[in-house]
Amino acid sequence: MSNNPDFFVVKALEDGVNVIGLTRGSDTKFHHSEKLDKGEVMIAQFTEHTSAVKVRGKALIQTSHGEITND
Ligand code: TRP
Numbered sequence: 001m002s003n004n005p006d007f008f009v010v011k012a013l014e015d016g017v018n019v020i021g022l023t024r025g026s027d028t029k030f031h032h033s034e035k036l037d038k039g040e041v042m043i044a045q046f047t048e049h050t051s052a053v054k055v056r057g058k059a060l061i062q063t064s065h066g067e068i069t070n071d
Contacts, residue, residue: 005045009062010055012036013069017057019044024051 010019019042021032031049036042036059044053055061061068 005047006064007043007045008053008064009060010036010042010044011060011062012038012040013058013060014038017055017059019059020054020056021050022052022054024049028052030054 010017015037017036017040019034019036020030021044023029023031024047028051034042036057044050046053055070058071059069061070
């Protein structure tokens with residue numbers, strides 16, 4: 001991981017969106033689940049603990065690679 005880690009933004013487009021962090025390293029496990037209600041925004045980074053993120057529910061996701069909506 002670089003020392004300038006990427007941020008990403010998740011905006012919930014419905015109630016009950018889950019932003020789930022997955023661990024970095026040889027073991028890939030869920031380590032945190034954050035529940036967002038409609039209109040709530042989470043701004044987060046990839047860190048030494050978090051290498052991947054799973055988003056469940058309808059949300060607008062912005063990263064340095066672009067923007068995506070899952071529906
Ligand atoms: N303690 C976690 C970490 O430092 C917090 C976190 C950062 C997180 N980015 C995340 C949790 C993305 C869920 C999703 O890695």
